[in-house]
Amino acid sequence: MRGFLGVVVVIQGLGGFVARVFFDTEWGLLRRWFDIPTPVYLAIAAAGVALLIWSDQDREKG
Numbered sequence: 001m002r003g004f005l006g007v008v009v010v011i012q013g014l015g016g017f018v019a020r021v022f023f024d025t026e027w028g029l030l031r032r033w034f035d036i037p038t039p040v041y042l043a044i045a046a047a048g049v050a051l052l053i054w055s056d057q058d059r060e061k062g
Contacts, residue, residue: 014041
C-alpha cells in the first residue's frame with residue numbers, strides 16, 4: 001500500500017512542479033485544496049520517493 005501511495009505522491013509532486021515551471025499552469029489535485037509554492041512540489045515528490053524506498057525495504061525484510 002505504501003508503494004502505491006508513494007507513486008501517487010511522486011506523480012502529484014513532479015506533475016505540479018513541471019506544470020508550474022515549464023507550462024505556467026496548474027496541475028493535480030493538491031492545487032484544488034492548497035495554495036502550494038513551487039519548490040514545495042519538489043519536497044512532496046521527495047516524500048513520495050521516501051515512501052517508495054521505505055516500502056521496498058520492508059518488502060526485502062519480510
